[in-house]
Amino acid sequence: MEYRLLGRSGLAVSELCLGTMTFGNTTNEQDSIEMINRFIERGGNFLDTADVYVSGRSEEIVGQAIKDRRDEVVLATKVRMQTSNHPNGVGISRKHIMEGVDASLRRLQTDYIDLYQVHVWDHATPIEETLRALDDLVSSGKVRYIGCSNFFAWQLMKALATSDMNRYVRFISIQPQYSLVSREMDREMISLCLEENVGIIPWAPLGGGFLTGRYNREEPIEGRLTSKVGESSWALRNSEKNFAILDEVKRVAEEVGKTPAQVALRWLNQRKGITSPIFGASTLAQFEDNMGALDWKLPEELWNRLSEVSQLPSEYPNRFIAKFARPFE
Template sequence: MQYEQMGATGVFVSRIALGTMTFGGAGTLPWSLVGALDDKAADELVGLALDAGVNLIDTADMYAAGACEGILGRVLGPRRQDVLLATKVFARMGTGPNDLGLSRLWVTRALENSLRRLRTDHIDLYQIHSFDPLTPVEETLAALDDAVRQGKIRYIGASNLAAWQMMKFLGASQTRGLESFVSQQVYYSLAGRDIEREILPMAADRKLATLVWSPLAGGFLSGKFDRNGTSDDTARRALADFPPVDRERGWDIVDELRAVAARHGVSAARVAIAWTLARPGITSVIVGAKRPGQLTENLAATDLALTDEDLADLDAASAPPTPYPDWAQGAPEDRLPLHT
């Protein structure tokens, strides 16, 4: 396993992290489509990941309405000390008017609930799961800052924020002297490269760790799908179209992905994850699995060294159109002095 420094902290995290969205939720939608793994199956995946050197495990309170955290807390047991445990707060977790969001009231309550379900006295990385337009960022940060000072949180991060939203939080942390985000968790894949425009450059400038979710675009890049349909009717992408993918552009990406995979004699999924790991600014890629074989295949992506030709071919097939104002501002090298 390879390790990368987590942003500007002194902590190192495995380049592959274990995502746990497949844990729990049997009989309830949409979680039954994702995995609905029980304690025994989850324990096998956690053990496999830890044996491979994974030291970052990511979950969220909303996964399977809290059942995911509960399973993870039970199966970790004494292995809790071997991992950096990450979870999230924001989503609705009850029927009350305040059972969601990023208010001090809910952040404080949700954190206590997560600690109880995870059977731990602290969260290593506590992440807001989205942006709350109703709660001042200062209120959220103050609540998180209090929890850090109490020893209930080690570091804080954010997921699914636009660059301007992240900068709003970072600015408030600096001006108010409050705990600051050290990481961002974002969707990124060959089929979804939106973050390259503003979010990744912002993270590099602010020295934030970037953790990637869904590097296979919800299974679209797994090798199970092509223009003629799917080889696995039980695959999540066959049952739920998430995250959204431009299919016409996506099929060209899949064709190139298959070609590169054939050159190396590996799966398309392994190539897709290896491409994500090779991108500048990516700290760790979060992978989930329903079966041990899937997880083993995903973990092997760290050993796949794509050639310059591979990367160029994949980049060309997946390149998004240049948005405004980027095409109006020109490339950074255009600012370099002319040599005569």
């Protein structure tokens, strides 16, 4: 297991992050705790959860698993989504953040959170209010670092500028959806994060299971992608371009003697700017398959083949800017 610094910080995290969204739902408590133990034993130190995963049950299971080895773990959780029915039970207001962090700390059985992340932008709350509250949490010791998730590039830049102007703590990371079949972050976010030294910890690195190779053009689908709505839906994955990407993943997997999931994770792990992809697993077998993405490298030629087949179409203003690039840029 290799380690990387998370953004503009001295926080070292493992090159893969174990996501726990399924814990307490499709993954029972016993298997969930076993996954965490195996992950730590193999050098993994980065765990990601959220207050809304299985209505807080995911946090409870994570807390139970790490209570006797807390110092070995970089623990990340999130705040913003609806956690109660009253009007202030959602968002990133000071009130909801302060109530949310205390509730997460109780469930996680710890007195601090390493990385506290804003789950989604909140148009109802001024970003200054959010960042001041998060700054206070860092000053109090309840939180060590802060991050965000599912932001536009302009939202991240506004937050960073607001922190700099007011001398608040900065977001050191962003958690976006990013994979071979979801490369929208290439338009602006990747270059922004490289410029501002913000770590990128992608979720859904296997495209909701699509890149495991379980799906094809002819057979009926099953599993997570049977969802009719949301990011994990067949409507978003069932396209000729995505199947062309999957075909190339399978060819590369055969050439290197790995599974499609391992190849897809390895491609992402070797992408410039990516710190630690967040992988999830419903079963121990899936966990072991994903862990097979460690301790090897995709040859450059194969990495480039996957990059080319999955790249976004040429778009304005990128093609316009490239047309007028200077020779030494």
